[in-house]
Amino acid sequence: MTREEEVWDRGLQSERTRLAWVRTAVALATGGLGATGLAARSGLPALAVVVFALAALCGGVLLIRTRTRFRRVQAALHGGRPLDPGLDVVFAWLGTLSVVAGALTFVFTIR
Secondary structure, eight states: OOHHHHHOOSSSHHHHHHHHHHHHHHHHHHHHHHHHHHHHHTTOOHHHHHHHHHHHHHHHHHHHHHHHHHHHHHHHHHHTOOOOOHHHHHHHHHHHHHHHHHHHHHHHHOO
């Protein structure tokens, strides 16, 4: 077995991972947009509107970067190099944290 065969699995793991990133990005973008609209129309504090909009922005950025990330992962796997999560993980974390902050703002202001 060659070095590349040891590192590279012939399955579709990287493609499934790409789809998972796409699902995460779409959920953040659409959920953030919807929540932003709801928060603005229902009179929630500006903080809720801003953090939901930030979640939508993070989702949009992740969606745009999906192709680049996939190519980087493929190159690292074929080259036997370690994977570097880079900014994508930061955007996913920030988007998720924004959703939580917006939800908490919503829960504590609605009576």
